[in-house]
Amino acid sequence: MTEILDHRLRGAWTPEGAAAAHLPDKAVRWLTQRIGPLGADAPVAPDSALAVPDSRLPSGARAALAGVVGAEQVTTDRAERLDRAGGLSYLDLLRRRHPASGLSVPDAVVLPADPAEVQRVLEVCAAHDVGVVPFGGGTSVVGGVAALRGDKAAVVALDLERLDRxxxxxxxxxxxxxxxxxxxxxxxxxxxxxxxxxxxxxxxxxxxxxxxxxxxxxxxxxxxxxxxxxxxxxxxxxxxxxxxxxxxxxxxxxxxxxxxxxxxxxxxxxxxxxxxxxxxxxVPGVRRFEGFVVDGWERAVGVVRALAQDGLLADVTRLSDVDETGVSLALNAGWKAAALRAYLAARRVAEPCLLVLGWDGPSARAVAARRRETVRRLRAAGAVALGAGPGEAWRRGRFSGPRQRDALLDLGVCVETLETAAYWSRLPELYARVRAALRGALARPVVMCHLSHAYETGASLYFTVLAARDGAGPIGQWERAKAAACATIADGPLGTVSHHHGVGVDHAPYLGAEVGEVGLSVLAAAKRAVDPTGILNPGKLLR
Amino acid sequence: MTEILDHRLRGAWTPEGAAAAHLPDKAVRWLTQRIGPLGADAPVAPDSALAVPDSRLPSGARAALAGVVGAEQVTTDRAERLDRAGGLSYLDLLRRRHPASGLSVPDAVVLPADPAEVQRVLEVCAAHDVGVVPFGGGTSVVGGVAALRGDKAAVVALDLERLDRxxxxxxxxxxxxxxxxxxxxxxxxxxxxxxxxxxxxxxxxxxxxxxxxxxxxxxxxxxxxxxxxxxxxxxxxxxxxxxxxxxxxxxxxxxxxxxxxxxxxxxxxxxxxxxxxxxxxxVPGVRRFEGFVVDGWERAVGVVRALAQDGLLADVTRLSDVDETGVSLALNAGWKAAALRAYLAARRVAEPCLLVLGWDGPSARAVAARRRETVRRLRAAGAVALGAGPGEAWRRGRFSGPRQRDALLDLGVCVETLETAAYWSRLPELYARVRAALRGALARPVVMCHLSHAYETGASLYFTVLAARDGAGPIGQWERAKAAACATIADGPLGTVSHHHGVGVDHAPYLGAEVGEVGLSVLAAAKRAVDPTGILNPGKLLR
CATH class of the missing domain: 3.30.465.10 (Uridine Diphospho-n-acetylenolpyruvylglucosamine Reductase; domain 3)
Structure with missing residues (x-):
């Protein structure tokens, strides 16, 4: 069973004290070839190097909060506050390495024990004009847990870790x-x-x-x-x-x-x-993972579309584009990549796109029955079956992306992801234009993409970007690239500004393009109804 | 292909001039035995017998509306207004037979040509303080299209029939x-x-x-x-x-x-x-309908639950309780009911519950493949297959319910339906308590029920009630029974006050039990944002 990671966020996904993900030499060589010479970023700054302003939580508010949750569950301890100072986006991680860029640190951390205490904490905060940032895993990559004070006297992180039942x-x-x-x-x-x-x-x-x-x-x-x-x-x-x-x-x-x-x-x-x-x-009795290669992105997307529209998707269905597949083939030793490349060449697969399927079922027989027609369709589309290897490799590494990002940051690489979704007929344009926007905004980037969520009417696209740092400074560099991608998505809109990361701070400027001015006014009205003084997560979702 | 019915509503579902549904003599005899002597209701009143107040639409508003849609698409014609005076609930139908009970008649009918005209009509109505009742098929059974004026100067029916593209x-x-x-x-x-x-x-x-x-x-x-x-x-x-x-x-x-x-x-x-x-x-190449009988309601519900939770439901899955099955067996000559009863008796089916399944698929082979495991499960649960007959009979009559209701009204029968849904674990209590509430509120009623929409976590229940009229007057009688059923559903709440009929006027008192006071305030706030002066469908959804 998977371990629960300590939620304390110290500028990295990799838990403090745990070994950082290892980037093999060949990965470093490959990256250098693709994006240019790597450097070394500043390490994650120790707490002592981070500027933490004095807590502004008024003493009356603190006393009232202590009356609800107990004095020991309201803390202005520097380390505790730093643990809830933002989420885990690339920009959040950069801010821990470049302290001058400024962290948003809550004025206190409050840890209620149950829903009733949460309710009373909100009443106290409303009475004392204190903003509240609900804090769960802290994994937001869109600024959703940034401790923004807005126009409030203070802002507290409302950590829900004790609501664990x-x-x-x-x-x-x-x-x-x-x-x-x-x-x-x-x-x-x-x-x-x-x-x-x-x-x-x-x-x-x-x-x-x-x-x-x-x-x-x-x-x-x-x-x-x-x-x-x-x-x-x-x-x-x-x-x-x-x-x-x-x-x-x-x-x-x-x-x-x-x-x-x-x-x-x-x-x-x-x-x-x-x-x-x-x-x-x-709980499924059987889980089966496997890989296929389809020749050509457009054809592969068409195959996944047909599976989605005919009810034949595997539970996990993840299709990498040619670039992402190439990176996997280049770097993933577990697949015996050289032999695999030769195998694909012999089968004249010019533009391999890796398709990982994962099946859950009560029994091997049930999985086999579900799988049969899907595999028949794949073969009819010329897909090459790679067996369990690539599927199991993906499964083993399914949570490793954020750790690899830590290692890439150490090498001074600009590394971030962004995701969107659109109807099938708009997907080719969305794919082409977002890639072009990212390539236009960054010098010699690697832009990889996969389709990981398919529906009858459309699918998501998930982009991973790697680039060497440039003169804009690491934060300005990514802000520029991200803005170019978001503006492209929101033009039309061609798709949604987020398929599963959320709005937070980073996507708030683009929400209006998606739900309209009327939609924004409805959200604002709903917020006034439940939160008349605006204490709830200031600056998130709605600007 | 099914005919589109003229949408003009004249106090009956059955179109004017069309033959009313015929109730066979044996149905009338059966009803008399079950609920007591039948009478005869007043016939649907001719337009001339209905009180239609003069239109209150201010002349300035009328001129402005004519400026948007053209003078011929704004009418205060008596017959046109009566055509949009309410929907098709039992109470709506009674009001057409008992004119003294009062109809809500719009002050005018406006027929815009396209979305842009609809938008401009709303702007004119907002400027002139005129309420707007959007009118589509007029089939609401919860008062959703009642022409309530609220605090507005006038109310118009905004008929969307020209938006037909x-x-x-x-x-x-x-x-x-x-x-x-x-x-x-x-x-x-x-x-x-x-x-x-x-x-x-x-x-x-x-x-x-x-x-x-x-x-x-x-x-x-x-x-x-x-x-x-x-x-x-x-x-x-x-x-x-x-x-x-x-x-x-x-x-x-x-x-x-x-x-x-x-x-x-x-x-x-x-x-x-x-x-x-x-x-x-x-468009499916094949549609297949069939019937089964399961012995006992609880067992039958359990079978449908297992099918829903294991992804094995037919596209149409409709399970009648013992009472509804009994009525079908008693009245539906098409099934050779006597022979069927003997057949079931021989198989010792004590409490038959009819299950109708309908399958759509690209081919007979595809349907057969989908159907296989479902039928295996049904047989394992002791279900008796009845073949295509009952399925096809249901399919032929799938739209006939409202016409039969017209015929029953002619006989002075109190006849109405109501529906709800709940999680599986609460379904038995919901079933028992709603039946008890209806039986407590009405003398000797027939209360039938079917489950027609099943989900992983629960299902809907659809009740049909037949009773002789009593001393309360037909409207007061049903209002009493409906209130008893709704109060039962909303107690807890045990389920939702409506699975697919909506809120309208009739269910508005129970919405708070379902979405809470906070929910009501959020809805009210959303309404203020899009409709600051409250012209949109006054008195519906929110009281």
Missing amino acids: LVSVDPESRIAVLQAGVRGPEAERLLAPHGFTLGHVPQSFERATIGGLAATRSAGQASAGYGRFEDMVTGVRLATPSGEWRLGVAPASAAGPDLRHLAVGSEGALGVITEVAVRVRP | LVSVDPESRIAVLQAGVRGPEAERLLAPHGFTLGHVPQSFERATIGGLAATRSAGQASAGYGRFEDMVTGVRLATPSGEWRLGVAPASAAGPDLRHLAVGSEGALGVITEVAVRVRP
């Missing part, structure tokens, strides 16, 4: 109620004795919390089989300055707009999610 | 954009040349419009296969007094709350839906 399991309805602070691996550990799994495995799985998954509309790697997190949420309990809010009384309803979809994706700006009722499924 | 088809993304006024059969006719179907077939199919299906979160009879209408909506275009609003740029998104779910289900109170982008599917 499995509240109830309804095996007949296949619904489990989990408190918001339960992390991915712990959720699985709590559900396993009941025979259930969430089946929700985003790359942030080791750290992310149930509340955070709901608040940001997470999509797990097995979304084709288990659905997006929003599809799994049957009920939500939120604390708001206007009172507690519970939603979800039936599997489906026509009792007006589905307000669950307003709570899900609300990113702490419309309430603090304290409990989530989620649909669970039996 | 297929705007575009994106075959690659399988998305069609339809204008709001397109009715079910016409949508299918427009899509068929492109090889697509909506697959959305509610009982109101012959009259209901695309805009209405979205505004009320409709669920079609094949919801297990095609999803609820909300699942099919990828985009919405609305006119609001605060400006046009377009939503839907990607198949899935994490760009904040999914506001599509606020537009869908908004019942004309948050905007007038003018266009809907819907996911379409290829």
Whole structure:
């Protein structure tokens, strides 16, 4: 079972004291060839080197908070505050290496024990004009947990780690109620004795919390089989300055707009999610991973589209473009890459695109039955089966991306990801234009892409960018590239500015292009209703 | 292909001039035995007998509306106004037979030609303080199209029948954009040349419009296969007094709350839906219907639950309880009911529950493959296969319920339906308590129920009630029974007050139990944002 990572964030995904991911020499050589000479970034600064302003939490507010949660659960300790000073985006990590760029540090950390305490904490904060940043796994890559004070007197990080219980399991309805602070691996550990799994495995799985998954509309790697997190949420309990809010009384309803979809994706700006009722499924008896190669991105996308539209997707369906496949082939020793390249050459695969499939099922027989027609379609499209190797390799490394990023930062590489989604007919243009935008904004970048979530009407695209640093400074360099990509996506809009990372601070400028001025005014009105003085996650979601 | 019914509503579902549904003598005898002597209701009153107040539409508003849509598309004609005076609930029908009970008649009917005209009509109505009731098929059974004036100077019915176009088809993304006024059969006719179907077939199919299906979160009879209408909506275009609003740029998104779910289900109170982008599917090559009998309601519900949770539901999955099955066996000559009863007796089926399954697929082979495991499960549960007969009988009669209701009203029968949904673990209690509430509120009623929409976490229940009239007067009698049922559902809440009929006027008192006071305040705030002066469908959704 996967380990839960210590949630203390010290400017790196890799936990303090743990060995950093090792980049093999050949990877460094390959990178140097592709993007130019590597350097060395400043190391992650020790706490002592970081500027932490004195806490502005008024003493009256502190006393009132202590009255709710106990004095020991309100802290202005420097290290505790630094632990909740932002999330884990590339920019967040850079800020820990370049302290002059400035961290947003909360004035205090508050650790309530249960939903009732969360509710009372909000009432105290509203009374004392203190902003509240709900803090779960801290894995936001869009600035969602930045401790912005806005126009408030102070801002506290409301850490939900003590809300760590499995509240109830309804095996007949296949619904489990989990408190918001339960992390991915712990959720699985709590559900396993009941025979259930969430089946929700985003790359942030080791750290992310149930509340955070709901608040940001997470999509797990097995979304084709288990659905997006929003599809799994049957009920939500939120604390708001206007009172507690519970939603979800039936599997489906026509009792007006589905307000669950307003709570899900609300990113702490419309309430603090304290409990989530989620649909669970039996732990699968069998998990099978495998790889295929399809010749040509357009053809490969067409194959995945047909599988999605005909109900034949594997639970995990992940298609890499030629560039990403090339990197995998170049760097992944586990696959015997040279032999594989020869094999593909013999089969005249000119532009290999790696397709990883993962199947969950009660038995090998059930998986085989589901898999049969999918594989038949793949073969008909000329796909070359690579067997279990590449699938298992992907599975083993499914959470390693963020650790590799730490190692790449050490080498002074500009490394970040961004993701979007669009309808199938717009996907080729979106793919081409985002790549062009990133290439236009960066010198000699490596731009890789994969399609990891497919639907009947469209799919997501996930880009990974590697580039040598340039004269703009590391933060300015990425801000420029990111702005170019987002402007391209929001032009039309061609797609959504985020398929599963959320809005936070970074995407807020682009939300209007997607939901319109009327949509922004509706969100603002909803926020005023639940949070009249605007204490909830200032500066996030809505600017 | 199904005929589109004239949408003019004359106190009956059965179109004027068409033959009323025939109730066979044996049905009348059976009813008399069960509920007591039948009488005869007053016939549907002719227009001349109905009190229609003079139009209060101010002349300035009328002139401004004529300036937008043309003088001939704004009418205060008595007959035209009566055509949009309410929907098709039992109470609506009674009001046409008992004119003294009072109809809500709009002050005028406005017929815009396109979304731009709808937008300008709203601006004119906002400027002149005129309420607007969006009017599609007029099939609301919860008062959703009652022409309530609220605190406005006047109220107009905004009939969307001229918004009857297929705007575009994106075959690659399988998305069609339809204008709001397109009715079910016409949508299918427009899509068929492109090889697509909506697959959305509610009982109101012959009259209901695309805009209405979205505004009320409709669920079609094949919801297990095609999803609820909300699942099919990828985009919405609305006119609001605060400006046009377009939503839907990607198949899935994490760009904040999914506001599509606020537009869908908004019942004309948050905007007038003018266009809907819907996911379409290829027209199936094969449709197969069949019937089974399972012995005992609880066992049968358990079987359907297992099918839903294991992904084995047929596209149409409809399970009748013992009472509803008994009525079908007693009245449906097409099944050779006596022989069937003998057959079931020989197989010792003590409490037969009829299960109708409907399968769509590209080929008979594909349907057979899908069907295999489902049938194996049914046989393992002791289900008796009845073959195609009962399935085809249900299919032929799938839209006939409302016509039979007209015939029953002629006989002075109290006849209405109500529906709810709950999680599986609460379903037995919900079933028992709603039946008890209806039986407590009515003397000697027939209360029948079916489960017609099953999900992993729960299912819907649809009750049909037949009773002799009592001393309370027909309207007071049903209001009493309906209130008893709704109070039971909302207690806890045990389930949702509506699975697919919507809120309208009738369910508005129970919405707070479901979404909480915070939820009501959020909806009210959203309404103020899009409709600052409250002209949109006054008195609906929110009281």
